[in-house]
Amino acid sequence: MYILKRLGQAFVTFVAVITVTFGLIRAMPGGPADYIRARVMRNRGSEGVSMSEINSLTEAYTNFDPSTPVYVQYFDYVTNILQGNLGQSVSFAGQSVNSLIIKAAPWTIFLLTIAILLTFAVGIVLGAVMAYREGSRFDTGSTVLSMFVNSVPYYVAALLLVYVFSIQLSIFPQSGNYAVGLEPGLTPIFIADVFYHAALPVASLVLTGFGGVAITMRGNSIQEIGEDYIRVAHLRGVPGRRIAVRYVGRNALLPMYTNLMISVGFMFGGSVILEQIFAYPGLGNYLLQGIHARDYPLMMGIFIVITAAVLICILIADLTYGLIDPRVSAGEGKEAY
Amino acid sequence: MPSHGKGKLGKSNRQSISRRHLLRGAAMGGAMAMAGCLGGVEGDGETFVEPITVDPTNYQFNHLNLQHPFSHAMQSDQLQRYFINDGTFESYAVNIEEFEGDTAVLKVRDDLTWHNGDPGDPVNADDLYTKLVTDAIIGDTMSTLWTDIQRDGDKSVELTLDGTINKNLFRDGLNYYWLETPFRLYKDYVERWEDATTDDEIADIRNDLRNDSFDEEKVKGNGPFQFEERDNRHLKMSLYEHHPDADNINWKNWELRKVSTDTASVLLGGEVDGIRNYSAPETVFEQAPDDLLNAQLPALWGHSLPFNHEDDDFSNIRVRQAVSEFIDRQACADNYGRLGQPVEAPSGLVGNIDGQNEPSNRWENKVSDEMAEQLYRYDDPERGRELLRGEGYQKDDDTWYRPNGDPFEMTIKVPAGLTDWHPVYQTIVDNLENEGIGAELQRIEESTYWADHYTAGNYKVASTGWTLQRSSPYYVFDMYYNIDTEFMNLDPENLEAPPMGEPDGELQSVDPRGLMEELLVAQDEEEATAITDELAWITNQTVPMLQLNEINDPVWFYTDDWEVPDPDSEKYQSKWPLWWFPRNGDMQAK
Numbered sequence: 001m002y003i004l005k006r007l008g009q010a011f012v013t014f015v016a017v018i019t020v021t022f023g024l025i026r027a028m029p030g031g032p033a034d035y036i037r038a039r040v041m042r043n044r045g046s047e048g049v050s051m052s053e054i055n056s057l058t059e060a061y062t063n064f065d066p067s068t069p070v071y072v073q074y075f076d077y078v079t080n081i082l083q084g085n086l087g088q089s090v091s092f093a094g095q096s097v098n099s100l101i102i103k104a105a106p107w108t109i110f111l112l113t114i115a116i117l118l119t120f121a122v123g124i125v126l127g128a129v130m131a132y133r134e135g136s137r138f139d140t141g142s143t144v145l146s147m148f149v150n151s152v153p154y155y156v157a158a159l160l161l162v163y164v165f166s167i168q169l170s171i172f173p174q175s176g177n178y179a180v181g182l183e184p185g186l187t188p189i190f191i192a193d194v195f196y197h198a199a200l201p202v203a204s205l206v207l208t209g210f211g212g213v214a215i216t217m218r219g220n221s222i223q224e225i226g227e228d229y230i231r232v233a234h235l236r237g238v239p240g241r242r243i244a245v246r247y248v249g250r251n252a253l254l255p256m257y258t259n260l261m262i263s264v265g266f267m268f269g270g271s272v273i274l275e276q277i278f279a280y281p282g283l284g285n286y287l288l289q290g291i292h293a294r295d296y297p298l299m300m301g302i303f304i305v306i307t308a309a310v311l312i313c314i315l316i317a318d319l320t321y322g323l324i325d326p327r328v329s330a331g332e333g334k335e336a337y
Numbered sequence: 338m339p340s341h342g343k344g345k346l347g348k349s350n351r352q353s354i355s356r357r358h359l360l361r362g363a364a365m366g367g368a369m370a371m372a373g374c375l376g377g378v379e380g381d382g383e384t385f386v387e388p389i390t391v392d393p394t395n396y397q398f399n400h401l402n403l404q405h406p407f408s409h410a411m412q413s414d415q416l417q418r419y420f421i422n423d424g425t426f427e428s429y430a431v432n433i434e435e436f437e438g439d440t441a442v443l444k445v446r447d448d449l450t451w452h453n454g455d456p457g458d459p460v461n462a463d464d465l466y467t468k469l470v471t472d473a474i475i476g477d478t479m480s481t482l483w484t485d486i487q488r489d490g491d492k493s494v495e496l497t498l499d500g501t502i503n504k505n506l507f508r509d510g511l512n513y514y515w516l517e518t519p520f521r522l523y524k525d526y527v528e529r530w531e532d533a534t535t536d537d538e539i540a541d542i543r544n545d546l547r548n549d550s551f552d553e554e555k556v557k558g559n560g561p562f563q564f565e566e567r568d569n570r571h572l573k574m575s576l577y578e579h580h581p582d583a584d585n586i587n588w589k590n591w592e593l594r595k596v597s598t599d600t601a602s603v604l605l606g607g608e609v610d611g612i613r614n615y616s617a618p619e620t621v622f623e624q625a626p627d628d629l630l631n632a633q634l635p636a637l638w639g640h641s642l643p644f645n646h647e648d649d650d651f652s653n654i655r656v657r658q659a660v661s662e663f664i665d666r667q668a669c670a671d672n673y674g675r676l677g678q679p680v681e682a683p684s685g686l687v688g689n690i691d692g693q694n695e696p697s698n699r700w701e702n703k704v705s706d707e708m709a710e711q712l713y714r715y716d717d718p719e720r721g722r723e724l725l726r727g728e729g730y731q732k733d734d735d736t737w738y739r740p741n742g743d744p745f746e747m748t749i750k751v752p753a754g755l756t757d758w759h760p761v762y763q764t765i766v767d768n769l770e771n772e773g774i775g776a777e778l779q780r781i782e783e784s785t786y787w788a789d790h791y792t793a794g795n796y797k798v799a800s801t802g803w804t805l806q807r808s809s810p811y812y813v814f815d816m817y818y819n820i821d822t823e824f825m826n827l828d829p830e831n832l833e834a835p836p837m838g839e840p841d842g843e844l845q846s847v848d849p850r851g852l853m854e855e856l857l858v859a860q861d862e863e864e865a866t867a868i869t870d871e872l873a874w875i876t877n878q879t880v881p882m883l884q885l886n887e888i889n890d891p892v893w894f895y896t897d898d899w900e901v902p903d904p905d906s907e908k909y910q911s912k913w914p915l916w917w918f919p920r921n922g923d924m925q926a927k
Contacts (some may be wrong), residue, residue, distance in 0.1 A: 034788035036403050041787040042755075044805055093397045093404035093550045103394070103569075159599075167606040174606050175597040180571045279597040281392050281569045289391075294784060 006318055010311045017307045018081065018300075022074055025299055032090040035293040077300070086301035091293035097301035100286055105305065107177055108275070108282030111198055112267045115205035120260055122206065123213020128249060130214065131221030143218070146211030155273045158204035162277065165200060172200050175279035201278045205270065209263075213256070220252035254325050261317040265310035382898055382926035384573075384590040387915075388609045390598050393572040397550035400517055401471060404550075410916040411591050412558035412574060413517035414449065417508070418917060421635050422692060422910040424702070424808060426508045429920075430516045430559075431465060434493060436504050441483070444493040448581045451519060452563035456579035460559050462488040463520035469494060470527045471518050474543050478510045478812070482857075500858035503865055509809040512912075522555060561920060562591040570595055585922035604629070604893060611894040613915040616757055619674060628897040632904035633676060633889035634692050634912065640669070640761045641803035642749070643882035647826035648797050650739065650747075654833065654844065655724045657880040662721030663772045664765050670886040672760040682712035683884040684877035685813040687804055690887045692910045703810050708870040711838045712877045718772065735773045746775025750790050751800045753780035761885060762800055794826045803884040811856055814872050817881040818849040827881055834878040837871065847875050900925040 080087060086097035126146070130139045166174040178184065178193045224230065225248055233243050271284030279285075283302050290298035391405065400408030414430035430449060435442035445465050451457040466488050473480035485497035498507075520527065529542045553564060561583055562574035572593040576586055596603045601621045603609060607629075617631075625631065642664070644651040651657055666679035678690040681700070688699030701709040722732070729740030737745040747769070751762050762778055769776035781790055791799050805812050805820075818829040833844040852872050859865040892914050894901045901924050902908045908923055918924035 034784040037792065038752075038784040038787040040403070041792065041801075042752075042783075044802065091404055092395050093399075093402055093548070095395065100395075159602075162597075162599075162602055162606075167602060174602060174608055176570050176595065178570065180592070180594060184568075277597055277599060279390070279595055281595075285392075292784070 003319065006315060010315050014307060014311055015078070018078060018304060019074070021300060021303045021307075022077065025296055025303075026070060028294065032294045032296065035091065035295075081304065086304065087297035089290075089295055089298045091289065091295040091298065097297050100298060101283065101301055101305055104281055104283045104286050107280060108268070108271050108284060110194070111201055111275075111280065111282060112205075112264065112271060114198060115202045115209070116260065116263060116267060118202065118206045119209040119263075120213055120256070123210040124217050124253065124256070126210065127214040127217025128221055128244070128252070130218040131225060131248075131252075132244065134218075134222055134225075139218075143215065146214045148211070149208055150211035150215070152208050154204045154208040154270055155277060157208045158201065158274055158277045161200045161204055173197055177280055201274055201280060204274060205267065213259075216256060216259070217252060220255060221248055224248045224251045250324070257321065257324060258314075258317050261313040262310070264313045265306065268306040268309060383588050384592050385588060385899070385919075385926075386592050386594050386608070386610045388596045388600070388603055388612060389572070389593045390596065392569045392595060393567040393593065394569050396553075396567070396572070398553050398556035399546075399549050399551045401475060401546050402548060402550050407553075407556075407572070408515070408517055409558075409560075409562075409574070409591075409593070410515065410913070411560050411562040411919070412452075412564060413515045413560045414446075415916065416511050416514040416516060418911050419509070419512050419808070420907075420911050421637065421808065422699075422907055424699070426511075430460075431511075433508070436507070439498040439501050441496045441498055441502075441507065442489055442493050443496070445516070446581065447492075448579075449516075449559050450579055451559050452557040452577055457557065459491075460516060461491050461520075462494055464516065464518065465492075465494045467518045467520045467523045467527050468514070468516055469496070470530050471523055471546065472514075474526060474530055474539060474546055476543075479514065482507060482510055501860050502857060503811075503859050505865075506809055506811050506857060509807050509812065512807060517558060519557065522551060561586055565590075582920045582922075586919050588926040607895065609895075610899055611892070611915055613892060613913050614890045615893060616676065616888075616891060617893075618757075622675065628895055630894045630896050630901065630904060631891050632692070632906075632909040632914065633694060633891050634910050634914070635688075635690050635697075636888050636890040637687050637806045637808055638802050638804050639677070639680065639689075639887035640673070640758060640885045641801055641882040642762075642765060642885060643791070643796075643799050643801050643821070643825050644880065645794060645797050645799075645826055646828070646881070647794070650745065651797065653728055654879055655728050656730075657883075658715070658840075658878070659721040659724035659728075659730075660769070660774070661715040661880055661883045662724070663718050663774070664715075664768050664883065664885070666715075666885050668768070669761045669764045672764045673757070673886055673888065674760075676889040676891060677886045678888075679886050680884040682709075682714055682877060683880065684712045684873040685803070685810055685817065685884070686873055687808050687810070687813065687887065690889055692889065692907075693905060694889055703866075704870050704873050705866050708837075708873060712873060713840045715883075721772075732773055736775075737773045744775055746777075747797045748777050748779045749798050749800065750779050750781055750786065750796045752783040752786040754783040758800060765885075792824050794824055801882070803882055810869050810873065811853065814849060814853055814856075814876065817876060818853065821881075825881060832875070832879055834875045837874045840878065847871075847879075849875050894924075898927055900927055 077087070084098075086101065089095050089097050089100060092100060126142060130142050133139045161172075162174055165172045173179075173196070177197050178190065179197070182190055182193055184190060230243060230247060233247055234240075238247075268283070271282055272288050273284070274280070275282045275284035276288055283305065286298060287302045289295070290302065393407075395405050396407035397405055398407050400406040416431040417429050418427040419425075420427070428446075430446050432444050432446065433441060434444045443465060445460050445462065449460040451460060451464075466486065469479060469483075469486055472478075473486075482499055482502050483496040484499050487495045487497075489495040523546075526542055526546050530539065533539050533542060553567070556564070558564070559580070561577055561580040563577040565573045565575045567573070574591040574593075576583060576589050576591075594609065596608055600612070600615055601617060604612060604615065604617065605621060605624055605626075607626075622631070644657050646652055651660075661683070666683075670677040670679040676694055678694070678696045680689050681696070681698075684704075686700035686703050688697055688701075688703070691697040691699070698709075704712070725732075725737065725745075730745060731738045731740075739745050749762050749765060751758055759778065759780070766776040766778050790796050791801055801821075803813070803816075805816050807813075817825075817827070821827070822829055829849050832847050832849060834847045835842040835844055849872060852868050852875075856865060856868040856872065859868055890912075892909065894915075901914075901918060908914065908918070908921075911917055914923075
């Protein structure tokens with residue numbers, strides 16, 4: 001029953017998000033044709049487009065009928081989505097939104113998964129150590145460092161990393177997801193190369209993300225360390241390592257589990273600029289192109305994928321929360337957010 | 338064969354080479370490169386790498402469909418070459434065999450073949466016919482110059498011109514044309530056009546043509562490089578050895594590589610071997626390594642300040658003139674950066690900058706000496722004040738007021754994304770503010786700007802280029818008095834200007850469109866100059882848009898692996914060196 005309730009809530013959220021984004025995107029100034037007009041105007045004279053054609057031309061590139069009422073467009077759209085059809089891209093001739101997303105999503109998911117796992121792993125370990133050494137120089141220094149890196153925008157870090165490690169030191173590639181000329185496949189060389197190309201984008205997210213996690217973990221841990229049950233555990237002679245890992249660590253981690261899932265949504269949003277900087281062929285890259293080109297179907301398709309990803313992650317968090325916190329299973333509360 | 342480059346290679350260059358090659362190694366896949374699994378593939382003189390910012394797998398191969406089209410200048414040949422510095426033309430894929438009366442015969446270059454065999458089919462009259470017919474379907478420049486077209490033997494096409502068209506205008510019209518329309522691919526459209534009798538039918542064909550997309554397997558070019566393969570990182574073309582100029586090329590591949598949109602980093606990072614045209618920020622010029630060569634050529638383009646001719650203030654010719662007097666075009670050009678020069682006499686005449694970024698007087702060659710002297714310079718703020726006062730404007734406490742008592746102020750609309758434009762228009766804001774005219778810059782998202790502001794005529798003053806990147810004044814006048822009239826709310830049928838040589842004389846009716854019709858068919862050079870004089874004067878006085886500057890386009894080459902002419906060579910003065918150098922043997926892999 002609980003699962004059904006949560007699934008129902010997720011579905012309602014999903015439809016609400018589709019509705020709101022549909023409205024917001026349609027409220028954007030301009031339309032798909034305006035992008036082509038802008039491009040022609042920018043390069044006017046050299047692009048094989050008659051200026052007298054400029055106005056009629058723009059109508060040729062709109063694959064929905066602007067005279068159809070918006071509510072009809074909306075109904076058609078939702079119906080198609082529920083059938084798994086995200087429509088036809090306006091700016092990528094002859095390509096469906098589904099095919100573009102299938103092409104791009106694996107790269108974004110790969111990049112974000114590595115980045116999120118590393119961010120949380122580094123942040124949690126550092127935060128725990130900081131808590132146990134509360135007040136030490138290490139704690140003070142790490143707190144300052146964590147706050148500093150947490151306040152650096154990831155795209156600034158990305159540009160800095162490109163400048164240092166790519167332009168100046170030539171250690172890492174500046175762009176792309178794998179080497180030109182390399183045959184994609186599950187070969188060690190290809191896999192190694194994919195990780196190698198992901199190094200700088202991942203580092204940009206991890207370096208600017210772990211600080212926040214560490215500070216949160218530190219706070220949670222310090223709070224747990226001060227609890228009575230920890231004192232009792234010490235008095236009972238429970239080994240310190242066991243207290244740190246099983247008692248403090250586990251309880252301090254609980255609130256962060258939900259954060260981990262919610263951060264997926266933030267990371268997807270962040271991938272837009274990151275993928276642009278590194279010419280990484282993921283969803284963010286296509287989303288930006290879709291926005292530039294006023295490609296409504298493509299924009300909507302990617303928004304929906306991001307929404308679905310966040311909803312699924314939160315749903316997973318909800319449904320699995322009981323596994324890491326037995327109190328929830330015992331009926332003390334079920335929702336992770 | 339140019340020897341440039343070798344002499345310039347010093348110690349720092351060698352360091353740069355190793356750094357760039359190291360980077361290439363990184364780009365190729367560090368894990369593999371470090372393990373020695375790869376090597377000798379790039380940077381070894383076999384592949385020229387050029388940047389693109391789109392995923393090559395998203396290309397479609399109908400270049401007339403503007404949605405992600407693939408069409409590359411090395412894959413197909415340009416009809417002719419135009420030398421900006423001396424205004425001469427050189428035939429390339431097509432030669433003008435005959436140009437007499439109202440007939441022009443164009444012939445395809447011998448030995449030019451499609452990439453569909455070894456060698457492929459010859460490029461013939463059908464293909465050239467297809468090029469010109471598809472051009473008519475989309476209504477581009479050349480199609481406005483002829484009324485009938487016939488195949489003339491295997492290799493030639495005969496055009497019946499729209500009167501006795503001026504040959505220079507005809508030749509200028511042929512610029513920016515590539516022979517990339519094989520008849521076998523566009524046959525249906527050509528036949529539909531032949532059968533079409535109404536404009537609506539042509540519009541339907543155009544709509545279908547603009548939306549069609551072709552598979553890569555079907556599309557074959559005729560240039561020195563042929564399509565090989567593509568994935569999401571690159572598109573590779575290989576040397577087509579049957580091209581007439583293939584012997585001038587000593588490397589095997591031409592690669593388009595997807596890179597970051599941060600072009601400055603891409604260029605400085607050595608990810609590519611050259612860039613056709615990149616207006617880089619000053620920092621790139623300063624940080625460029627020794628082996629990164631840049632040269633310039635006139636863009637045949639510059640920034641302008643278009644007026645809304647239905648605006649309460651700017652519908653008045655004297656107000657447009659007055660504001661033009663207050664704007665410091667030299668400062669506009671200086672603030673654009675190192676690659677701009679001011680327009681000396683705003684009158685629609687291209688040629689105010691040379692390939693070395695110095696002022697040029699090429700524009701004077703387009704009018705008579707007398708007119709070059711007479712064209713008004715707009716550099717006298719005092720006259721501007723007199724003109725405003727004459728129209729009922731008043732200056733009190735350093736602020737100008739309109740005849741109705743409101744402050745005289747304006748918003749200059751600019752596309753937000755085109756940040757290199759902003760200093761030019763910010764200069765105008767400063768000039769006007771200093772004069773006591775309220776001015777501000779409004780940055781508008783680019784697509785919205787063009788669609789809802791400039792082309793909608795929704796502005797008081799705005800920003801745009803003042804040419805269609807062609808050298809002949811005719812095409813500039815065509816922009817002002819035919820194409821952009823709707824955008825500027827300008828009515829050329831009811832235009833008034835002072836008499837020639839008398840800027841302050843009484844306004845009288847002028848007919849720029851009538852003069853343009855005469856110019857188009859003026860066979861005699863003297864007659865053409867006289868008509869151009871009149872049109873230049875009208876433009877100079879009516880100021881449809883104030884032409885501010887003319888800029889240069891910079892081209893970039895890495896000389897560690899490639900040998901190209903010295904930057905001051907005249908060979909750069911033709912769009913684009915990156916396309917012409919390989920064909921002419923002016924670019925060699927080291």
